[in-house]
Amino acid sequence: MGDLFSYLNEEQAQAVISNKKYLQITAGPGTGKTTTIAAKMLFLLSDKGVSTDDILAISFSRAAKYQLIKKIDDLSDILGYGGKPPILTFHSLAYRTIKFGIHYEESRYRSGFNIIHTEEFLNFSQDLIKGLCPQYTDRDLVNSALSNAYNLIRQGNKLEEQPLNDWKCIPKDRTYHINMFQHGRILITSNDLVAFWKRISVIEKIKNVTDYQGLITEATRLLKLKSHTLHKITSTFQHLFVDEYQDTSLAQEAFLYSLLQPHHSLTVVGDKNQTIYTFNGSNSKNMDRFINHFSAYDPNNFDFVNLVKNYRSTKNIIQLANHFIEDSSIKPGNPLNGLAPHVVETHSIELAAKFIAKKVKDLIENEGVSPGDICILYRKNSEYSPQKTCVLEQLSLHENLPVSSLSKKINSESLLSRILKIKDIYEDEPLDEVISLLNDKDDGIVDFIKEAMEQGAYDTDDLTDYIVEVQENYQVEEEDSSITIKTVHDAKGLEFPIVFVLYLGDREFPHSSQPDIEEEKRLLYVALTRAKDQLYVIGKRGYEFESFLDKCLHSNVIHERFHSEVNEEHSSGVSEDDKLLIDQTTKELEILEKEKQEELEKLMELF
Numbered sequence: 001m002g003d004l005f006s007y008l009n010e011e012q013a014q015a016v017i018s019n020k021k022y023l024q025i026t027a028g029p030g031t032g033k034t035t036t037i038a039a040k041m042l043f044l045l046s047d048k049g050v051s052t053d054d055i056l057a058i059s060f061s062r063a064a065k066y067q068l069i070k071k072i073d074d075l076s077d078i079l080g081y082g083g084k085p086p087i088l089t090f091h092s093l094a095y096r097t098i099k100f101g102i103h104y105e106e107s108r109y110r111s112g113f114n115i116i117h118t119e120e121f122l123n124f125s126q127d128l129i130k131g132l133c134p135q136y137t138d139r140d141l142v143n144s145a146l147s148n149a150y151n152l153i154r155q156g157n158k159l160e161e162q163p164l165n166d167w168k169c170i171p172k173d174r175t176y177h178i179n180m181f182q183h184g185r186i187l188i189t190s191n192d193l194v195a196f197w198k199r200i201s202v203i204e205k206i207k208n209v210t211d212y213q214g215l216i217t218e219a220t221r222l223l224k225l226k227s228h229t230l231h232k233i234t235s236t237f238q239h240l241f242v243d244e245y246q247d248t249s250l251a252q253e254a255f256l257y258s259l260l261q262p263h264h265s266l267t268v269v270g271d272k273n274q275t276i277y278t279f280n281g282s283n284s285k286n287m288d289r290f291i292n293h294f295s296a297y298d299p300n301n302f303d304f305v306n307l308v309k310n311y312r313s314t315k316n317i318i319q320l321a322n323h324f325i326e327d328s329s330i331k332p333g334n335p336l337n338g339l340a341p342h343v344v345e346t347h348s349i350e351l352a353a354k355f356i357a358k359k360v361k362d363l364i365e366n367e368g369v370s371p372g373d374i375c376i377l378y379r380k381n382s383e384y385s386p387q388k389t390c391v392l393e394q395l396s397l398h399e400n401l402p403v404s405s406l407s408k409k410i411n412s413e414s415l416l417s418r419i420l421k422i423k424d425i426y427e428d429e430p431l432d433e434v435i436s437l438l439n440d441k442d443d444g445i446v447d448f449i450k451e452a453m454e455q456g457a458y459d460t461d462d463l464t465d466y467i468v469e470v471q472e473n474y475q476v477e478e479e480d481s482s483i484t485i486k487t488v489h490d491a492k493g494l495e496f497p498i499v500f501v502l503y504l505g506d507r508e509f510p511h512s513s514q515p516d517i518e519e520e521k522r523l524l525y526v527a528l529t530r531a532k533d534q535l536y537v538i539g540k541r542g543y544e545f546e547s548f549l550d551k552c553l554h555s556n557v558i559h560e561r562f563h564s565e566v567n568e569e570h571s572s573g574v575s576e577d578d579k580l581l582i583d584q585t586t587k588e589l590e591i592l593e594k595e596k597q598e599e600l601e602k603l604m605e606l607f
């Protein structure tokens with residue numbers, strides 16, 4: 001492990017060698033949280049004689065899982081040895097638990113059960129929402145709002161303090177306000193919610209289906225029975241790791257605590273400042289509760305490590321990001337200031353997209369930047385994203401700009417429903433057989449099955465397991481050589497040398513439908529801290545909510561203006577280059593800054 005410890009800093013090494021059963025690692029962005037848990041796993045494998053199957057890592061999403069796998073591989077390369085401990089998402093672990101529950105006839109589901117999105121229960125019976133929320137004529141909206149409320153109340157956030165596992169627990173005479181983004185708030189009475197829940201329970205029973213939250217609820221119930229299922233699932237591992245702990249819900253916390261046995265160790269890693277899923281049930285207080293619970297439960301076996309040195313970004317980028325988080329403790333681990341971030345004012349999203357396309361072209365063609373080093377981040381809009389559409393349009397106007405296929409999400413609904421059909425037709429067949437029997441080899445189905453096989457799936461039953469992991473967020477794998485366009489949520493845990501963030505203002509970022517301004521700030525914090533060397537923040541100043549662009553100007557940034565519709569309207573004879581009117585003084589500042597930076601870098605080389 002010598003090489004590894006010469007790479008890790010003191011706090012990271014402390015977390016790796018800590019032999020306490022219950023460990024919380026709190027780590028700001030870029031401080032090596034993923035690096036540290038990957039190193040701790042390799043340490044257990046190499047120095048403690050632990051086998052890969054003794055370890056179980058739970059990640060919050062599939063994207064986070066791949067980050068961890070990549071980090072384990074990278075560190076294994078440094079060390080010259082490695083291992084591949086199992087990494088599951090919460091949902092796939094819950095699914096496995098239920099599979100054991102079915103085997104031991106302890107589950108309320110039967111063999112061959114399926115998982116659907118909550119809104120899809122309506123496909124089984126239109127009566128599901130009949131007579132509910134009669135004041136709203138848009139019935140799809142009613143279905144979405146009720147599905148949302150049903151999920152939130154079982155997750156235990158926002159609507160009620162504790163996760164509710166049964167409709168009988170819903171308090172009478174309550175009215176819940178459900179934020180439906182561009183549709184505003186929808187009012188749902190407890191009577192409506194009870195009726196919806198009861199009807200879903202009937203469908204679940206008859207059709208042998210559940211939804212994602214249903215997986216967690218049922219798995220927790222099975223573990224609490226303390227019988228065969230609990231024994232079977234908890235005897236397979238010793239060391240449990242949970243990544244992105246700040247994004248777990250109260251229901252996931254309950255699932256985890258039911259899973260944990262006295263012979264297990266548990267390491268959780270997270271950062272409250274990167275909580276960006278509260279709309280979806282995340283509860284960052286789980287981080288504090290972990291400390292309170294385990295430091296009281298077994299004080300001699302509890303440890304806490306805080307990582308604060310950010311190795312990813314330059315000082316200037318960290319300084320800008322820290323403006324958005326009051327108690328951010330991240331400090332630069334890198335001595336160089338780097339280039340000042342660019343704050344670019346435009347009048348519209350379309351102009352922002354033009355600016356990005358022009359800059360990206362310049363970076364690639366004139367500055368030799370590799371397209372794979374560039375990432376464009378936008379604030380997700382629930383259904384439609386003008387930012388992404390505009391950027392894609394503008395990039396497509398320039399030839400030879402490779403855009404990652406990741407930007408085009410696979411039509412997951414159709415792909416996955418076809419895979420589910422295949423599963424039903426070829427029940428229990430080995431997957432290599434299934435591939436050879438398939439007539440229809442397009443639309444990524446074969447690729448999907450092969451990917452599942454690479455992850456250890458053997459037959460169609462395992463395929464469902466894999467579907468559970470990916471169904472919520474199936475995307476084509478990234479190509480390293482292309483420009484990446486992602487939502488901030490999807491970019492969590494990733495890093496890129498050059499990052500563009502749009503669009504700060506115009507009710508896009510902070511998003512007008514999102515009442516939680518602190519969550520919007522955390523989202524921007526996550527976006528800004530994805531950048532390693534160069535950062536471009538694009539938007540509009542002066543806005544009725546808090547203006548994020550104005551706030552950026554309080555940091556050490558280069559302030560540019562990309563004008564304007566006027567130029568566009570008189571564009572005959574105006575060259576594309578003339579449209580980029582950078583404020584002269586800031587342009588000079590940029591050159592000065594570059595020269596200073598080069599000088600500093602030369603000096604640093606001397607030491």
Ligand SMILES: Nc1ncnc2c1ncn2[C@@H]1O[C@H](COP(=O)(O)OP(=O)(O)OP(=O)(O)O)[C@@H](O)[C@H]1O
Pocket residue numbers: 007008009012027028029030031032033034035036271310311312492493494495529
């Ligand atoms: N001790 C170290 N010395 C030098 N570089 C390091 C060290 N630890 C981590 N790094 C580098 O810092 C970057 C960030 O590390 P990592 O991705 O593990 O951070 P993270 O805390 O998981 O980030 P985030 O929370 O933003 O996802 C990576 O490029 C990693 O290789």
